[in-house]
Amino acid sequence: MTIRVVIADDHTRTRGLIRESLESNGCVVCGEGSTAQEAIALAIEHRPDVALLDVHMPGSGIQAASAITRAAPEVAVVMLTRSAEEDDLFDALRAGAAGYLLKDADPGGLGDALRRVLAGEGALSPRLLSRILDEFRAPKRRRLGRKSPAADRLSAREWK
DSSP states (O other), X not given: OOEEEEEEOSOHHHHHHHHHHHHHTTEEEEEEESSHHHHHHHHHHHOOSEEEEOSSSTTOHHHXXXXXXXXXXXSEEEEEESOOOHHHHHXXXXXXXXXXXXXXXXXXGHHHHHHHHHTTOOEEOHHHHHHHHHXXXXXXXXXXXXXXXXXXXXXXXXXX
16 A cells, blocks of 8 residues: 655755655655645645654644644644654644654654554554553552643543
């Protein structure tokens, strides 16, 4: 299966490396941008299978993820970033991202990760998985007197 991808990252060299990795894994890059606005426009214009976004690009990759999932819900959004910050991770997931991958991972696995997302699985860097699990265990932690900083940002509705 050929996957059509839009890449948005404000570093030209990084976009080139991502493109190279994707194309060597049977993906087709149908658009590249360096800002959130460009990412949104490309996703709407090309309707790719996946929009691969950096979190920290001009205009915010998280804002782009939210706009893309609203305007083109058939496009899977995957974040590809250096940020392992809880705020970025949880904000991206709340914005509709189906995956959150770190740039320090093996680039050879990127195409397979996108295929898994399109098959209905999530894509998450393994070291971030424990942070998500911790959030769901946070109520028990609170009973035990421990606290998770990111858990404080969840609304009562999000806990249900």
